[in-house]
Amino acid sequence: xxxxxxxxxxxxxxxxxxxxxxxxxxxxxxxxxxxxxxxxxxxxxxxxxxxxxxxxxxxxxxxxxxxxxxxxxxxxxxxxxxxxxxxxxxxxxxxxxxxxxxxxxxxxxxxxxxxxxxxxxxxxxxxxxxxxxxxxxxxxxxxxxxxxxxxxxxxxxxxxxxxxxxxxxxxxxxxxxxxxxxxxxxxxxxxxxxxxxxxxxxxxxxxxxxxxxxxxxxxxxxxxxxxxxxxxxxxxxxxxxxxxxxxxxxxxxxxxxxxxxxxxxxxxxxxxxxxxxxxxxxxxxxxxxxxxxxxxxxxxxxxxxxxxxxxxxxxxxxxxxxxxxxxxxxxxxxxxxxxxxxxxxxxxxxxxxxxxx
Numbered sequence: 446x447x448x449x450x451x452x453x454x455x456x457x458x459x460x461x462x463x464x465x466x467x468x469x470x471x472x473x474x475x476x477x478x479x480x481x482x483x484x485x486x487x488x489x490x491x492x493x494x495x496x497x498x499x500x501x502x503x504x505x506x507x508x509x510x511x512x513x514x515x516x517x518x519x520x521x522x523x524x525x526x527x528x529x530x531x532x533x534x535x536x537x538x539x540x541x542x543x544x545x546x547x548x549x550x551x552x553x554x555x556x557x558x559x560x561x562x563x564x565x566x567x568x569x570x571x572x573x574x575x576x577x578x579x580x581x582x583x584x585x586x587x588x589x590x591x592x593x594x595x596x597x598x599x600x601x602x603x604x605x606x607x608x609x610x611x612x613x614x615x616x617x618x619x620x621x622x623x624x625x626x627x628x629x630x631x632x633x634x635x636x637x638x639x640x641x642x643x644x645x646x647x648x649x650x651x652x653x654x655x656x657x658x659x660x661x662x663x664x665x666x667x668x669x670x671x672x673x674x675x676x677x678x679x680x681x682x683x684x685x686x687x688x689x690x691x692x693x694x695x696x697x698x699x700x701x702x703x704x705x706x707x708x709x710x711x712x713x714x715x716x717x718x719x720x721x722x723x724x725x726x727x728x729x730x731x732x733x734x735x736x737x738x739x740x741x742x743x744x745x746x747x748x749x750x751x752x753x754x755x756x757x758x759x760x761x762x763x764x765x766x767x768x769x770x771x772x773x774x775x776x777x778x779x780x781x782x783x784x785x786x787x788x789x790x791x792x793x794x795x796x797x798x799x800x801x802x
Contacts, residue, residue, distance in 0.1 A: 453697035458498035470503035484652045489630040491656030492773035494691030494724045497630040520596045528607040542587035594624040602631040604638040633771040658688025687788040725793045739765045749781040
């Protein structure tokens, strides 16, 4: 008997055959397709596991198309854990803008090993300082002269000294209208932290793409298609995921591999284990004390006036509420009333977090 491949995946940054395209990438793709885009920067924001990286991959895949490469697009996917400015210079050095390949002046002698904030010291006879910003200016001038457009992408951006330096240098290219575009993904808290840097006003004002819940109809129809089940059963599955992209993939994978005698209820423990350990633990660790307190209060109370009575500092309610909403963890269901967004996140807090913090 031929075995059918599981269309669902747990792999970070991929969506598998069961991918649901909600159209979030189209805004950036359309904008950057114009000769003179109205936006130079996009920030893709959402909770962990919401599908931000998949949206970024859609955009990367589109502009890495060979036909677009002929039109001049050069796409660079940089790591947030390294020095993006230095890495971009290294990538551009590998491009052949003049028809003659040559090594960059950013060579480091093995005997020195001194690199600091994009400034490299070469211990060769000349012993000259080489600055990444100066090198970038030279390389980009050559690229633009050849009609090239540059698209830089950074996944899971965080505020670091190197990232701040990259964004500060990048800002000057926006001012002169250079065809140099930037897309990043990140948690709201990390995006917000970088946007608060005094010199990065452009980043704070940049267009955001908020990755929210998948359509219940789309999830239902995908489950119905891949499992060959009735709409009622498929909708039960969809409602259990609450549109959370990671939960959609996890539950889909579990259901695909279940025994014929297993019911949906039989899958809940495994569903919880994967969600709690692979997503919710990390989400909880990254929250502030005040945000955690509000979420704990929400286990019993959802209305504003009730929550305020339980808080030691009720004046902070609006700040915590707004932060959690922007982070994709809670939503407003009615005026003055909030609820959890993520499936079984309430159960995770109740079982594992009440005796912590």
